[in-house]
Amino acid sequence: MGFSWMPIVLAIILIAITLFVTLRVAVAYPQVRSTRLLTLGISMGMIALTGLADLLSMLVTSVTLHTDWFLYLGQACACLFILLSLLNNSDQYLNVLLRLQIICSLVALCVGLLSPILPDLPNVGLRATLSGSRALLCLGIFYLYTTALLKKPTRFAFLMGTAFLFLGLGYLMIFQKYFFVNSLLVDNIGDGLRIIGLLAMLVAVLGS
């Protein structure tokens, strides 16, 4: 009775959109040559992989996969580097950041590959902290886009700001499920908000 299609739908949408953004970056990067864009591409690729791992853990029942480590760490890592890439324009800074991101992403991937043997997250506190960090990071990115929007109102800044606002709010809703009894409703609302956020990002990336 407790089974919900919402997480599966969300995971599929998440994978599809983030993978699309990653491919779009891969196509655009040789022309644009922007380190910041590359950071976005790697982050989106990482989120796509976390979504895939999450989907697998839901669908594969023969093996117990503890993908939550990879899910939370990978997504937090991806959001953190997007946030950091928007803070400074220096080429040197962005290059260092890119190297750091590659290292962190590889570590997160290793954690993902170790999912079958890793233990489950030990307590709700840690789970809430890891999950909640994504909300803070997304809202941080939303803040930066809002600042950019106030400086120069553009459709792209508006859509990206909207995307990260809804993603942040979605993660914030999910954060609450660890402290409420009716967690499924909160979870579904959170997933719904994240789907809106992802769709806003898709529209932003599609526009040229």
Add this chain to the structure above:
Amino acid sequence: MSSQYPQGRAGSPDARRQQFVMMNLLLRAVAAMYTIDELFQWLCYAFIEHFQIELIEFWTPLLTPARTSVLHLRTMLPRDPNLPEQITYNEQMLLIAQRFAFEQRPVQTFSIEMLFPPQQVGLLHQYACHYCLGGFMSSPVLLPAPPATPGPQEPLPFALTYLFFVGYQPQTDLQQAITMLLRQAIGLATQRGLLLPLPAPGSPLSRPGSTTVAAGPPGTSTRTPGPGPGPGRQSQPVPLTALIPRRKEDAELLTSENPFARSAAIADKRARRLHGAIDGEQSIAELVQSTGMELADVLAALQILVKMRRVELVDPDGHPVSAERLFES
């Protein structure tokens, strides 16, 4: 030597085009030079070929055994090897060089009649020397003493007085090309170590009041200030090719501007190639060599990248340089 250079057109050559061609050749040639005199020689040959100059003279200061600095004909090259030396190197020529050294203007043009007595004018006209472009250039570096000269061999602050004799009426673009190329050459010579760095503060050459002396006619001398900072002296601009391009991220890319939009792409192939080669350490001259691109292509690519806010320019000390400077030159 002459086969290395394309033959210029009759009359005034396309100075701007020739400037680019000669600059490209210079960038390659300077790598094989080990003395400043080789560079002066090369410049003479190149100027004669590219700009149809009839006679070139480079005058620099020289320390005499009595430790006074006199103006010395360092390099001279006539287009016509039959041009007699009594026309090219005489008391009047020294006086004219001293005048340009004294006035310290980058470049001035005179008809021969305004500078030489009638008898000499006739001789110069016979060898198609109808106009004289002369100027002065200094730089905060030291010029090694010419080889095999008597007297002290210590280097002097760099000061170059140049005389160019041409058969056609020189236009402004020729003047600009000459000054620009000489400035670039001095910059490259400094980078290559053909000119020496100034001594540390406190050493005799850097002391306030240290001067070089440009000798006047025998028995007289005029004092000119040294290259250090002082009243009336402007700082020497860094040559264009010594500037270092550094990549930077467009502040608005991915915040306000859509990176997937066509306008965000570096559409020009040369610009993409140059962007990939820029490492924040190589100067424009070094980039020309390392990429094998022509200087004109590098500059065109840089212009695109600067406009896209993807590149900034800094001088060798790391100070930002206004990008407009690039396009002015």
